[in-house]
Ligand SMILES: Nc1ncnc2c1ncn2[C@@H]1O[C@H](COP(=O)(O)OP(=O)(O)OP(=O)(O)O)[C@@H](O)[C@H]1O
């Protein structure tokens with residue numbers, strides 16, 4: 542299925558059009574890894590368009606390529622062949638430095654294994670994307686503290702990650718991914734390490750922080766209740782994406 546069929550174009554004028562068209566477009570994307578001197582294709586000729594402001598769940602068996610696809614969507618990893626466009630920018634046209642810079646401005650990523658920096662405090666972890674981009678202002682710091690307040694961690698800003706529970710670390714990772722107000726948030730199994738109750742809290746938080754339609758959310762999950770909160774569900778099967786339709790509530 543070509544991307545044009547997903548990109549819903551409004552007839553009501555430029556503003557609507559700008560908010561409705563695809564934020565992310567993958568065209569003929571392939572990703573393979575070489576293993577023991579042989580190429581193994583994980584993703585094969587994918588065409589995928591993700592509308593601005595939408596919430597998309599990505600399902601698939603372990604090893605099917607969810608994390609691989611999220612890295613491509615987030616511009617962390619280049620495709621082996623094909624093109625990835627985010628907000629109209631073809632990432633392949635950027636060199637690595639420019640691609641990193643672009644990603645820092647436009648994309649927030651919550652990694653499957655959190656990737657918090659152990660020697661930095663909670664607040665320093667959340668400030669990291671800003672620190673890497675520019676000298677943080679007082680407003681940047683206020684925003685980081687406010688995000689930590691909304692994630693229920695206001696009283697832990699000076700703690701080191703190792704002192705936090707899994708759910709708390711997950712929430713720090715979420716705050717860090719959002720501190721620079723990215724239009725695209727990519728979350729790799731954001732509830733994967735959490736008990737059911739904490740998972741619901743993190744999903745509520747994701748809804749609260751992404752639910753205004755201004756941000757586009759793509760998350761990988763094994764959880765049906767997590768997928769049910771998204772308006773679109775896609776599944777990776779044998780290296781291809783399938784639309785899994787709208788989940789039942
Ligand atoms: N850097 C790499 N080098 C070689 N193979 C890799 C690399 N990264 C991923 N793979 C392979 O690609 C396939 C897809 O991996 P990926 O991590 O995307 O799966 P996943 O769907 O996210 O799985 P899970 O649900 O377990 O997180 C796996 O077979 C994995 O071994």
Ligand SMILES: [Mg+2]
Pocket residue numbers: 607608609653729
């Ligand atoms: Mg994964």
